[in-house]
Amino acid sequence: MSIVPVPSPDWLLKLALAAAKQLSDLAPQIKAQLEGNLIPLDFAVFGYRGTGKTTFLNFMRFGIPTEPPPTPSMEELDPFQIYVVGRRPVKVAGIYDVSGEEWKVHKKSTELTWPLWEEIFLRQTPRGIIFMVDHESLKQSKAALRYVINMIKRSDPPMTFWQRLFGGRQRQIARKNLKVFMLLVNKLDQWEKRSLTKGKILADYAEEIQDLHALITKNGGKYYQDEISAKDGTNCERAIQNFVLGLLAVSSR
Numbered sequence: 001m002s003i004v005p006v007p008s009p010d011w012l013l014k015l016a017l018a019a020a021k022q023l024s025d026l027a028p029q030i031k032a033q034l035e036g037n038l039i040p041l042d043f044a045v046f047g048y049r050g051t052g053k054t055t056f057l058n059f060m061r062f063g064i065p066t067e068p069p070p071t072p073s074m075e076e077l078d079p080f081q082i083y084v085v086g087r088r089p090v091k092v093a094g095i096y097d098v099s100g101e102e103w104k105v106h107k108k109s110t111e112l113t114w115p116l117w118e119e120i121f122l123r124q125t126p127r128g129i130i131f132m133v134d135h136e137s138l139k140q141s142k143a144a145l146r147y148v149i150n151m152i153k154r155s156d157p158p159m160t161f162w163q164r165l166f167g168g169r170q171r172q173i174a175r176k177n178l179k180v181f182m183l184l185v186n187k188l189d190q191w192e193k194r195s196l197t198k199g200k201i202l203a204d205y206a207e208e209i210q211d212l213h214a215l216i217t218k219n220g221g222k223y224y225q226d227e228i229s230a231k232d233g234t235n236c237e238r239a240i241q242n243f244v245l246g247l248l249a250v251s252s253r
Contacts, residue, residue, distance in 0.1 A: 041127075041244065042128075044121065044129050045098070045129075045130045046100070046117050047132030048137055050137065051100060051141065053098070055067070056130075059230055060080070060240055079091060082240065113147065125178075126178065128178070128246070128247050129181050131145055133184070133205070134201075152174075153175070155171065179222065179247075180224070182239070183209065183224070183225040183226075187231070188227050188229040188234055189234065209225075222249070224243060226238065226239040
């Protein structure tokens with residue numbers, strides 16, 4: 001008695017062919033990710049107006065000091081690459097250059113707010129944040145940094161079942177995604193005449209630094225601080241390397 005072979009169902013054959021094609025398509029992507037090209041490198045740069053955010057971002061992009069005009073609002077930058085020691089250049093996209101101009105809740109209020117930062121935090125859910133300060137505008141910079149800390153810590157508003165089901169917990173998602181925070185003290189080129197140091201400047205931020213360190217550590221992330229002059233480029237490359245390597249370390253987990 002001869003056995004007649006049973007033909008494979010068409011759907012099974014199609015599934016096998018699709019799986020084989022998918023694997024072949026993924027091979028170069030997996031190779032690129034292992035080489036560091038596709039590891040997500042997303043971050044936000046915040047800080048009170050005039051602290052050098054745009055100048056520092058330009059150094060990241062072009063590798064040279066620039067003197068850009070103040071940023072009036074919010075602008076998404078074109079994709080760019082950052083060279084990382086020991087790796088191939090990594091691509092950076094979806095980064096915003098955002099104003100540090102404060103808003104008042106209403107005309108008579110003394111409470112300051114930065115709604116554009118909150119928009120970026122919730123929309124982009126950045127993996128890292130660089131917050132820039134300098135030796136000027138201490139009161140405003142402290143208020144801005146405290147705003148960012150509260151922005152990260154704040155809970156989502158009460159939601160219905162359907163809002164929760166369809167991803168309504170934006171703030172919780174953004175907070176969970178944040179793994180690297182760098183406090184960057186700018187305008188190092190102006191300190192000698194004023195007998196200033198990073199330690200002296202950051203002494204006024206002791207409470208904020210303590211809260212930041214606890215917040216990021218609890219989230220399984222890394223906290224950094226450094227001193228730079230975005231105007232002449234001093235220590236900028238060092239700060240960029242430390243920040244990016246921190247991002248790559250948490251993004252590859």
